[in-house]
Amino acid sequence: MTPSPTGPSENGRRAHWTDWARFLHRWGFDEVAAFLLTGLGPVNPLIAQLLHAGRTPGNPNSSWQALADLLEDPEETRAFAAFLRQEKDH
Numbered sequence: 029m030t031p032s033p034t035g036p037s038e039n040g041r042r043a044h045w046t047d048w049a050r051f052l053h054r055w056g057f058d059e060v061a062a063f064l065l066t067g068l069g070p071v072n073p074l075i076a077q078l079l080h081a082g083r084t085p086g087n088p089n090s091s092w093q094a095l096a097d098l099l100e101d102p103e104e105t106r107a108f109a110a111f112l113r114q115e116k117d118h
Contacts, residue, residue, distance in 0.1 A: 044094045045108060049115045062109040072099040 076099035
C-alpha cells in the first residue's frame with residue numbers, strides 16, 4: 029500500500045506532500061529527492077536541525093517547519109520518498 033499524503037491522523041503533518049511532489053516533479057527532481065531522502069537517512073536529523081536554526085524568529089514558515097519535522101522522523105521520510113515514487117508513476 030502506498031502512503032497517502034492526507035490520512036486521518038497525518039492530515040496536518042502531510043499537508044504539504046502533494047505541493048512538494050508537484051514542485052519536485054516539475055523540475056525533474058522527484059526521483060533524486062526520493063533517493064536522497066532514503067540514502068541520507070542518518071544525516072536527515074542534522075539537516076532538520078539546520079532548517080530549525082535557520083528559521084526567522086516570529087515568522088515561522090509552515091512548509092519549512094513541515095520539512096524539518098519530516099526529516100526528523102525516519103518513518104515519515106521513507107513514506108514521503110515512497111509517495112514521490114508513486115506520484116511519478118501517475
